[in-house]
Amino acid sequence: MNNTTDYYQIDDLLTDEHKMIRQTVRDFVDKEIMPLIDDHAHKHTPIPNLMKQLGSIGALGPYIPEEYGGAGMDQIAYGIIMQELERGDSAVRSAASVQSSLVMYPIFTYGSEEQKRKYLPKLASGDMIGCFGLTEPNHGSNPNGMETKFIDADDHVILNGAKFWITNSPLADIAVVWAKDEAGDIRGLVVERGMEGFTTPETHNKWSLRASATGELVFDNVKVPKENVFPNIKGLKGPLSCLNSARYGISWGVLGAAINCYEVALKFSLQREQFGRPIGGFQLQQKKLAEAITEITKAQLLAWRLGVLKNENRATPAQISLAKRNNVHTAITVARELRQVLGGMGIMGEFPFMRHAANLESVITYEGTHDVHLLITGNDITGINAFT
Ligand SMILES: Cc1cc2nc3c(=O)[nH]c(=O)nc-3n(C[C@H](O)[C@H](O)[C@H](O)COP(=O)(O)OP(=O)(O)OC[C@H]3O[C@@H](n4cnc5c(N)ncnc54)[C@H](O)[C@@H]3O)c2cc1C
Structure with a gap:
């Protein structure tokens, strides 16, 4: 009888480090997620303090180098972490995916040294929550058509538009936003909660991912300092x-x-x-x-x-x-x-x-x-x- 879910002994292909991180995340999910998840899914509420807990077990930006607060692990470790989190619930994995791949990854890959030092360690620890704004009310599968745009104004830019379906927007401290500049090129910039004209209304009544907060990002003449624009990337x-x-x-x-x-x-x-x-x-x-x-x-x-x-x-x-x-x-x-x-x-x-x-x-x-x-x-x- 072989009742394992590792039917082809893929474990043989993993390192001790992979197995160790898997056990850590599995234990976390069994102890902290499984007992709560049904209740939160019914109530349509995110698990409180989730991001800090994910940070404490090294589940945020695991492949980001240690000097920026990550764990410096490989891509298979990242995959294993995602697998164990989603064993608990897709909402939990979504939170870690967005923070790691959609917020930390672009800041690490396209951000200035100042942006990396300012945001990455706090995102890795879960002290800061990030979200990713690409989809818009009129542009989902075709993001190239996006209407959100900014214009140049001295030491800052002025951002207008709206993003829709944004995981964690109601909870986020920062948003990595993709918008067009005056030349029509897609650029990335970090918008911080508290910037005037920036709001994040929640989307209610989902029948899916109910333990995940989803919402909008609305930009009404938001003044974003130029130092928040990613210097190293243009285009889709x-x-x-x-x-x-x-x-x-x-x-x-x-x-x-x-x-x-x-x-x-x-x-x-x-x-x-x-x-x-x-x-x-x-x-x-x-x-x-x-x-x-x-x-x-x-x-x-x-x-x-x-x-x-x-x-x-x-x-x-x-x-x-x-x-x-x-x-x-x-x-x-x-x-x-x-x-x-x-x-x-x-x-x-x-x-x-x-x-x-x-x-x-x-x-x-x-x-x-x-x-x-x-x-x-x-x-x-x-x-x-x-x-x-
Ligand atoms: C719970 C949730 C969380 C999300 N979180 C985020 C987030 O954090 N950040 C973010 O930016 N976005 C997020 N999204 C948005 C998500 O990426 C979009 O919903 C997705 O890209 C599809 O876009 P749409 O919903 O506008 O559908 P549409 O693009 O309008 O598509 C509708 C249907 O048409 C089909 N279709 C579209 N174009 C074609 C074509 N050329 N040929 C054939 N069929 C086509 C699609 O396959 C689909 O079946 C989230 C969505 C959900 C539901």
């Missing part, structure tokens, strides 16, 4: 490179949600009896479980190999896109199918299926929708752009 490449990093993390993260569902369903199937025997002994239930572990194993190998390529700086955006699409689809399918193994109990909050499945509806849409990722692969293999 800036935000897209952040999304590459986050999408890579998602390809690992969603495995956590799938593994959580698989472990719970397998255990339940061996305990629950109908017609005088465990339901896990019926062929149709075994089919669901067998298909789930097969797809999880394939997705694990994809994530691991992508991590190796990423460590070697060889992962292409199209390879990352394929893994994000495939692994999210795997996870949402596992959550939906294995819920049925529990029968009626599968819809209850004591079990994670409905919460994971509902969360994954956001994950399949954000960071590039499933369909847009199909088009990216289509473009890569044919050389023909089917977007427009």
Whole structure:
């Protein structure tokens, strides 16, 4: 009998450091997230003090060098952290993804030395919360059409526009915002809470990622000092490179949600009896479980190999896109199918299926929708752009 979720002994490919960080994050999730998450998802409230807790276990910017407050770990360690956090809930992984890949990564990669020293250590410890503003009310899959823009005014710029669907905007101390300059080039800048004309209204009534705060970023003639503009990047490449990093993390993260569902369903199937025997002994239930572990194993190998390529700086955006699409689809399918193994109990909050499945509806849409990722692969293999 092999009831592990490491069916192909991928553990053999991990270092002691990888296994150690996995255990640390797993223990944190079991102790601090699992007991609270159902309640917070029901109440539609984020877990209090989450970012500081994530900082204290080294889950924020793990691949950022230690001199800026990060942990200097590799990309596989980052992926493993995402997996363990999403085993708890996609909202928890989303918080860490945004802080690490969408806020710390661009500041580290495109920021001035002063910007790095000012923001990165506080973001790594969780004393500061960041968010990432790319999507707008009228521009989601096509961010190039963005309308948010700034004009030059002496030692500052004046920013106008609005961003929509922004994870953690209601909680954020800073926002990494992508906006067009007077020449029409996309630039990145750091907007700080408290700047006049900057507000972050919350978006209520989500049926997905309910333990994550989502909101808008509204800029009404906000004066942003020029020293807050990233000096080293122009064009869509800036935000897209952040999304590459986050999408890579998602390809690992969603495995956590799938593994959580698989472990719970397998255990339940061996305990629950109908017609005088465990339901896990019926062929149709075994089919669901067998298909789930097969797809999880394939997705694990994809994530691991992508991590190796990423460590070697060889992962292409199209390879990352394929893994994000495939692994999210795997996870949402596992959550939906294995819920049925529990029968009626599968819809209850004591079990994670409905919460994971509902969360994954956001994950399949954000960071590039499933369909847009199909088009990216289509473009890569044919050389023909089917977007427009
Ligand atoms: C919970 C949540 C959190 C989020 N957090 C953030 C965040 O922190 N920061 C941020 O900037 N954004 C964030 N987003 C926004 C997210 O990235 C967008 O929702 C996503 O990019 C899709 O954009 P849209 O919702 O405007 O859909 P649209 O772009 O309007 O797409 C609608 C549908 O049309 C399809 N479509 C679009 N173009 C094409 C095409 N060329 N060919 C075929 N089909 C097409 C799409 O696949 C989709 O099915 C978040 C979203 C959610 C739901």
